[in-house]
Amino acid sequence: MNKEQIIWARQALLPDGWANDVCVTLDAQGRIATVTPQSAPQGHRVDTLLPAPVNLHSHAFQRAMAGMTEARGPDPRDTFWTWRRLMFRFLEHLTPDHARAIAAMVQMEMLEAGYAAIAEFHYLHHQPDGTPYDDLAEMAQGHCAAAEETGIGLTLLPVLYRYGGLDRRALAPGQRRFGNGLDQFSALFDGAAKAVAGLGSDSGIGVAPHSLRAVQPEDLAFCMELAGDRVIHMHLAEQDAEVTEVEAALGARPVTWLLDNAPVSERWCLIHCTQMTPDETLRLARSGAVAGLCPITEASLGDGIFDGARYLAQGGRFGVGSDSNIRISLVEELRGFEYSQRLRDRGRAVLATPTHSTGRVLWDGAVAGGAQAAARETGAIAPGLWADMLALDSQQPDLEGRCGDMTLDTLVFAGDHRAIGHVWAAGRHVVKDGAHVNRDRIIAQFRHVQHQLQAVV
Template sequence: MKVFARRAALESGWASDVRLTVAQGRIAGIDTGVAPQSGDIRVDTLLPALSNLHSHSFQRAMAGMTEYRQKGRENFWTWRALMYRFLDHLTPEQIRAIASLAFMEMQLTGFAAVGEFHYLHHAAGGTAYDDPAELSARIMQAAQETGIGLTHLPVLYTYGDVGERPLNGGQLRFGHTLDAFSRLVARCNDMIRDMPADTQVGIAPHSLRATSPADLAEVVARHPDGPVHMHIAEQRKEVEDVSAVLGARPVEWLLEHHSVGPRWCLIHATHMTEGETDRLAQTGAVVGLCPVTEANLGDGVFNGRSFLDAGGRFGVGTDSNINISVSEELRMMEYAQRLFHQQRNVLATENGSTGQGLYLAAARGGAQALSRDCGALADGNWADLLAIDSTAPALCALRDEQILDGFVFAGDRRLITDVWCAGRHQVQAGRHVAQDQILSQYRAAMTGLMAKLD
């Protein structure tokens, strides 16, 4: 397959008249300053597509259901209570249909791969399925149906809260012992043999709330390779509870007790001291930021400027999937910093484009977090490609170095014409190749689910 672009954002900078060769899902050659040839797929502006490093796909079906106020109760924890009620009714087939919709929407808005932080393992009440990976299999089916690149992250969730409190209510669908979790991961690794070659499996010890210190040490030791993802320091209450039980703040405790490094991705890390921020940046781990969800839940503002000044790496995820959008995640990330610091272009490199800096850094960070060969248009990388139309009104007056500013701050999915996921051309002319089928299945699943919730 050959893709010809009028311009492309290469590792060396912007180039004109670029022709990419794609073979076996990977970029196998890049020529610049050439003419298109017969049979080439022609696009306007070609970018490395981002990886969505943090998703709970089933929560896509809850979008818009929690935007009301209860006096004295409106916070993350009341949102979580509704999520647990929601879990009482979800079936495996509904989970697959919802995941397919979420994955399709990710592609339509510019993501070529996803890290699915998957903690839904059992039937309602905690009853085990005959196949312990029944619901992981549904996530993989959704990835195959949509063609998105998948790093599957089964979650170890053993306790109901910090201090090894028992699971209760909706949490019973999440629970695993260490041995059961290891069997689940092994089963997932078996299943990906039938998946596309870019599919991977990592692990996700949920948080310091849902694991014990001993279990966290053991699960990391049992799985010495591949990505390790973990929620940390998202909410002030979490920081207070962990400090009270473990004697240290969450990030502080983790850095003292584990060799956190480049295979780790710490999700949110919203509430850190300056010292924690600097220390985390030095580890080479990726911080997984989900600015739209963090804003929706009222989490707080990440210490972004200090983290980037210290050389920290980040990527973005869609978490609760309330509004799936590459541009919106990056825009919210910068705008939160502007509101907090009361300045403009807070996260820009010195004398650099804010949008371009954010986009390309998120591409690199997301690739690292998912242990995926992507994040740049370079020989040997997976062909995770995003094409946008620079003749659209939001971009037509911009110079090359301003194109990503336009996409991030003035753009949306209407600018996107094509997306390839490891060479799979899933979005064409702004439409997903399986869009009608996926929408029909989702609507049927939601009709059945809402009949039970009402």
């Protein structure tokens, strides 16, 4: 249980814009009770207070692979598909204890980067040969245990992964840890939901059909029924080869097929969408779904560039995630999104509007889209919402004298994690003076895992 807290900020970004001398009170449950501008200094004093976003897409275990896939293999051209084969080999050695320690490291780094919550796209379910653990949800429980240790808000997304391709071929050896039939997946989902229920009331669960390559059309209907009114996340249109395979098997490109055949709405979060036609971009924007963008990973894997300028011009909703977790940096994800648009269009301030600077557009979009994608009652510093907030370190020289939107522009385009001074996740004060409260223990656990894996991979 949180204690009641008072936070005072010289400036704070509120739903109707910037305000000065803002006093925010939090109740014992971790929600924002009151927000009062023009207040006298009191309580915990900070310089700049911002709503903290959700990291809407993560594969936590891949954090331990960072730096291990940058040498070119025997293939004449290294691609996403060669990287995926290396990832499958890496998975053969991960135990539940490894995965839990890695997840804790990832969550800690996300909090220190300014994220208050995570939507974990969880598909590492079984033992290396595909045999289920005695408890189907054992690996899911590891994510929950990590969230208990780190204090991050968790939306867990158990992934349905049935086939190795659209021809319904069997899963390859490296994919067997992911696979489930429908009955087994339903039982696994129930077990994961029980584990999530043991966390704070700000945590939740959704359903994630992996992709059009890994499930069949009838499986989508199953996932929607299982999800009920919960969120649905799905990889979509990430790679050229994926588009070709889907079009050959289903008669339409991935985005077109999904929009034509599923009730895509505000409950959906579609990850990557880097391979879209202009018409698909407009249709996705109008659907109300969130586009889950992971610019660092998309650049690392050579996925392509999301059509952000066209999408946002039509009111499209987006959020950002760290996906492969090779580099966990909120500001770099936002910066990468805008810079990709500049490189493609050979312009500047591509995503800015006549009334909002680039940094403000990026921050507002990521906060609102992340909250929607995680079905998390957050997204603003406003009464009744979870207290997901971050405070900037006013001692950072780049932020000296900055006010209003220029604060965000400086943070996104000149800043890094050192600018994040404090983070609250549903009122839990988990980052203080730039460091997570359990930092030393979590890093020690991760180091131990790295030594073990390095010896066998």
